[in-house]
Amino acid sequence: MLFIFYIFSVVAISMEMIVKILGAFDLKENYIGCFKDVRSIKEKRVKSVEECENLCKAEENISLIALKNGKECNCINRLDAALPSSDCMLPCTSDEACGGKETYSVYRIDQYTTHDDVWGDISEYENYFILISNISLNISYNLQRCAHFCLEVNATFFMGLEQSLCKCLYNYPDVVAPNKSELQCNEMCSDLPGSICNCHYIDSQNTNLVYALRFQYEFQRGRSTYAHCTDVFTDICHVPPCKHIEFTEISDCRKGCKDGWKGESCKERDCTSNNGDCGIEMKCVEILVNKNLYVECACPFGTVRNKWQQCEVFRNNLANRLDSFLSSTYNMPGRGLMSADRLADGAYDGYMMAHTNDPKTAWMAVDLSMLYCVGFVRAYNRIMESEEMYMLINEFAVKLSKNFDINTKAGMKSNDELFLCGYGPKKALQGGNPMIVFCQNFTVLSKFVIIHQPGEREGNLALAELEIYEVGCDILNGRCGEKKCNEDRVKNGPLVIRCTDWTDVATINTPWYGCYEQVEAEFYFLEYGMTYLECKIVCDSRDYLLSVMKAGLKCACGDKLLVKGKLSTRLCKKGHFRTNFVYAECEMKSEVCSSLLETTTLPNTLATPNAFANLSEQTTVGPVISTSMMYIIIGISSAPLLLAIIAGVLAKRRKKEPAKSAKPSSYAESSSVGSKVTDTE
Incomplete structure (x- = not known):
């Protein structure tokens, strides 16, 4: 499409902005944000942002710098995995924001x-x-x-x-x-x-x-390039x-401005209205950096904002810069050898690629150097110059293996030592877009990831880049279905998924406080980025006893809740993406309910099978923030919303409304649209 x-x-260009273009470094204007992942060309210990700027300006074609751990300067040309700036508050000697222990404060130093x-x-x-x-x-x-x-x-x-x-x-x-x-x-x-x-x-x-x-x-991201009128x-x-x-x-x-925006030209985010137009996954927050106030759309704790403006758990690309192999190598006229090392070199443009030259037995493989449980792969296509090129990469097969003979010239179809991960999309995407394949089995330990033609089809293979990622409970609930997903990291080894029965399931129908991994409620409210007190007012206005705040972002209500997986209230306080805080009253303290700072215990009343079945008919709840929930839409901004709700509470309470629900559709096993890795769309 x-x-x-x-x-x-x-954006109007003032003389002040022209001065900035000409080279005067402005700490406020050139601060970009906090990031988890950068590609560094050069690094050195420094004492200030200015010292880092001077170091990297001497490098050719460097526009960004990234400072880490209060002293490490990096000249970078790639960045990913955005975090709220509160995760990058370690100061340099100069008292400027210079990253965190494993995070980077990023500044622009040039065009x-x-x-x-x-x-x-x-x-x-x-x-x-x-x-x-x-x-x-x-x-x-x-x-x-x-x-x-x-x-x-x-x-x-x-x-x-x-x-x-x-x-x-x-x-x-x-x-x-x-x-x-x-x-x-x-x-x-x-x-x-x-x-x-x-x-x-x-x-x-x-x-x-x-x-x-x-x-x-x-x-x-706090100021827009265009007016939101x-x-x-x-x-x-x-x-x-x-x-x-x-x-x-x-x-x-x-x-006037659209909800979530303010200012004369409506280009500034407004966290007090419509969650600052940050959407349903992120929360609008105001953060002081270098004594300057910034507005950001922040993903819940435990996740990052990826390249496609979606929240997901950060993972390292297992294939990055590792050894790759081809069954043969194509020498392309005018471009040279399309060798195996291009399969995992970090270049995505699709003009240069890894390309085989044996249509009958073509394969390409990445050696991960140790055993991993592979959760999914992202494959980036070459630039397609003809319809025939599409046909050769449509529905490509992804296989896994502990041992793979990189010198083999045999076909892959009948190889019993290969385990199927999955297939690419029926219609391959043009270069520059990711094709995602989720593995069918999350328990297969493999050292090699192999790409080849599906079924009996013959033809050469070509890909610009292949990314490989480990499994996790945030993806399809770790393939555990309705069971509890557990992540175990083998010492100096892979992440392994264990699926177990839930042992701490309970129904709550009295005033209660606690932090849980899953909560099934009766009503879900579509007004994201609310405070705990605002959520409580919403639930009171609908005459519900209990309120639920999911990941510090999403509000739900009910008189009878089914809870699973008791968690530390510390995780709820941080707004971790896997948490749900249940509460009856809310006295605000440090942006959360004071009750959230207290330790609670699980009620003794266990859920009966019938109670679980009744609640399951109303909604389907998954283990992470990305799980689909059915919300009743309220399309008004926060300030008038609260006034209307409070008026409703003071007046005669309305009759409770049943929750509107439907079975959420799950993510396809292979995806050709979007790039978020999660358990549901």
């Missing part, structure tokens, strides 16, 4: 001069446009700000500027003809001195290039060809 957004400039260019010279975009134009303001755009806007609308690709238009793509044409050489980014904006507006290949002046967004770009409307094209739709941006929102 193809979408393209066009936009004229949205991006390197980009993940995907291909060039594509002329068929007019069939896929949605046009967003600015006819009321004469404002300029540069390439970096275009990337910011496109990332904000959650696009995957963007294009070089043309006639001041910023073009964002969620996908691109199925068949393209790449034309790629060394990239030069030296075309400056005529109306923005010192600012880069375009790049081109050294053997061509064509600037109609496409860039991947997900791997190296990041920006502050209530009177702004844009249609969305779902099936190309798309006709142009005109959208006029304005400098001030006379009819």
Whole structure:
């Protein structure tokens, strides 16, 4: 599915901003956020952010720096796994934010001069446009700000500027003809001195290039690149060809801001309204960093925000930079050897790849160096230049093995030592997008992950990148079904899943306080990012005895709750993604109920099979924050919401409303859309 957004400039350029573009380092403006994962080109111990900046500015094509543990400076070109800035509060000697013990405070020190260019010279975009134009303001755009806007609308690709238009793509044409050489980014904006507006290949002046967004770009998320006005409307094209739709941006929102935004131009997140428009997985938070106030959309404790703006448990890519092997190697005219080392080298553009040259017995493999239980893989395709290329990678097979002969020339179909993980999507994706395959069995210990053709099909294989990840209870409940999922880490070894019966199941129908892994309630409220007190008011207004706060983010209510898995209240206090706090009253203290700071015990009343069955008919509850829950939609902002609720409490209490519920659909075993790893959609 193809979408393209066009936009004229949205952010006014003042003289102060021009000074910043020209090189003056501003600690407030250049702070990006806190991250768990970066790719460092150079590192050294420093005493300040400025010292780190000076060190990395001497390196070629470095735009970002990352400081860790109060003293470690990293010059980086990749970053992932965003955390709330509260996880990066260790100061440098200069008293500036310099990361945490295992986290990085990231700052921008220069414009991006390197980009993940995907291909060039594509002329068929007019069939896929949605046009967003600015006819009321004469404002300029540069390439970096275009990337910011496109990332904000959650696009995957963007294009070089043309006639001041910023073009964002969620996908691109199925068949393209790449034309790629060394990239030069030296075309400056005529109306923005010192600012880069375009790049081109050294053997061509064509600037109609496409860039991947997900791997190296990041920006502050508290201030938007465009106005979120209530009177702004844009249609969305779902099936190309798309006709142009005109959208006029304005400098001030006379009819007010959309819920979650504030300011004259409605570009600042407002945590007091609609959870700051942070969605259903993240919570809007205000955090002081370097004495400056920032607004962030923070994932629950125990998870990170990934490249696709979704919350998931952080995992290391097991395949990163490890030895890879091919049954044979293709020497591509004009590009050279498409060797095995390209399968796990961290390059995703799809122009260079690992490619076999033996259609009858083709395979590719990664040696993980030790035994692991593999949970899923992410495979990134090459750029598809013909329909035949799609057919050769459709439904690719993923196999696992403890021992694999890397010198074998035999076919893979009849190999009894290989265990099936799963199959790729029926229709492979164009390069730059991940194809996710969840393994069918989470207990198989394997040292090798092998890719080959499915069934009896023959044909060469080509992939730009293969990522491999361990199992976890947050994925499909560890394949444990309705049982309790347990994670055990073998000493200096793999993570192993154990499925056991629940032993601490209870029904609660009296005033109670406790922290649990699973809670089945009677009513789920769709107003995310609420405080514990706000959730309590909601439940009181509907005459429910007990309130439930899931991961410090989602509110539920009930007179009778089924609880499983007693947890430490310390985890509930942190808002861990696997926790549910049950409470009857709430006196706020340090942003949580004071009762949350107390130790509680499990009630003696165990749930009966009938009680469990009755509650199960109302809703299906999983073990993590990503589990689907059915919510009754309340589409109003927090402040008027509370007034309405309090009025309802003071008046005669309404009759209880039954919960609206439906069986949530589970994640497909192989996925060609989205990139979140979780147990349900």
